[in-house]
Amino acid sequence: xxxVSPTNNDxxxxxVCSSDEGFSAExxxxxxxxxxxxxxxxxxxxxxxxxxxxxxxxLQNKEVAKKKAAAKGSKAEQKVxxxxxxxxxxxxxxxxxxxxxxxxxSLGYISGDSDGLDNLVKAMAGVSVxxxxxxxxxxxxxxxxxxxxxxxxxxxxxxxxxQGNIISDRVLENEQLQQKLHPLGLSLYEIKxxxxxxxxxxxxxxxxxxxxxxxxxxxxxxxxxxYMRSHAEDFLPFFLAxxxxxxxxNDSLQxxxxxxxxxxxxxxxxxxxxxxxxxxxxxRKHMVIFAGNFPDVEMGKEYKSENDGLSSNSSxxxxxxxxxxxxxxxxxxxVPVQGNG
Numbered sequence: 001x002x003x004v005s006p007t008n009n010d011x012x013x014x015x016v017c018s019s020d021e022g023f024s025a026e027x028x029x030x031x032x033x034x035x036x037x038x039x040x041x042x043x044x045x046x047x048x049x050x051x052x053x054x055x056x057x058x059l060q061n062k063e064v065a066k067k068k069a070a071a072k073g074s075k076a077e078q079k080v081x082x083x084x085x086x087x088x089x090x091x092x093x094x095x096x097x098x099x100x101x102x103x104x105x106s107l108g109y110i111s112g113d114s115d116g117l118d119n120l121v122k123a124m125a126g127v128s129v130x131x132x133x134x135x136x137x138x139x140x141x142x143x144x145x146x147x148x149x150x151x152x153x154x155x156x157x158x159x160x161x162x163q164g165n166i167i168s169d170r171v172l173e174n175e176q177l178q179q180k181l182h183p184l185g186l187s188l189y190e191i192k193x194x195x196x197x198x199x200x201x202x203x204x205x206x207x208x209x210x211x212x213x214x215x216x217x218x219x220x221x222x223x224x225x226x227y228m229r230s231h232a233e234d235f236l237p238f239f240l241a242x243x244x245x246x247x248x249x250n251d252s253l254q255x256x257x258x259x260x261x262x263x264x265x266x267x268x269x270x271x272x273x274x275x276x277x278x279x280x281x282x283x284r285k286h287m288v289i290f291a292g293n294f295p296d297v298e299m300g301k302e303y304k305s306e307n308d309g310l311s312s313n314s315s316x317x318x319x320x321x322x323x324x325x326x327x328x329x330x331x332x333x334x335v336p337v338q339g340n341g
Contacts, residue, residue: 045107052100059096063089076269080195093152169323176292177319181334188319189333195268196221197331198318202279204333205316224278225265231281232257235274242274270329273297276318286315290334294320 043051063085070081174188181187189204191197199217206212215223228235232254239257251259263269280287280300287299297320304315317334324330 043107045104048103048107052103055096055100059089059092062092074263074267074269076195076263077267080268170321173292173321173323177290177321180290180292180296181319185337186317186334187337189335191330191332193324193330195270198271198275199224201318201331201333202283202316204335205318206283208335209314220279221271222265223282224271224275225261227278227282228264228274229258229261231278235278238274271331272329280316283316287318288315288334289318289320289331291320291322294322 066085066089067082070085071078073081177188189201191201191204194200196217199220202220203215203217206214236253236257239260240253264271264275276287276289277299279285280303284303285300286304289297289299291297319332319334321330321332324332
């Protein structure tokens, strides 16, 4: 993609945007450096608006390419990848529009003008904000671009509000968790949010006690899947309740359950209550899952040690976070505060 400014017969510059090459998912994730104001001459407002439209189009192409690349793997993996792409594009979009507004301001655009909002929306749509002396009705194409730009501006505002809410909910949730854990001499050990967090948290818990058998997160995935398969009658009712809205599949309940177990053992699908229950019985361990604004959950009570403490029979302690990340639920490991063990 490039922006050139040829001189027309009247001696005026006119910006031209061309896009001969599609955006590749292997690109470095940044808007091309070629799409920028030429340094050899002062860019006019019309040329700047055309360049802005080119950059908007390039970001749209980037989004399409990345979503195509994300449409691979299981449904769970695709869902994770799609959300990551959407968040990445939203961040790039926010930065780009902030830069556009700053560049427009350098040419005299003032956000406090009476027509400020309309002009900014037109600028986002690639419509000139300069007066042309034409007082007729705008064309349908102009109306469509203005409407699309307005929708994009509203969407961006919603994203920012949602991100603000996520941050607020996250802070509140962590404060509530700390109020529970601190009196017990416990604290959080952060686990990587990669879809394996539940299994990595259990792996971390087992590593605290060298006398126990140690398992990797992948081995724990396979262990949970094997236990659910061999005790299907205990898990099918709960699986059915969780998947009752899945009307797209024509497979039988047993076939869908087997597919679910395969995803548990071979993908980065998030784990939840079913997997925790399976791990508690597979490991023959008592589990406690602390939550900020939910009641704490215990599993495998029959395996609970009579003597608390950091012994080989100590409980596995995790924390559940609903608002930790925009991508979904998360689990951390709960460990003794350093110096208390």
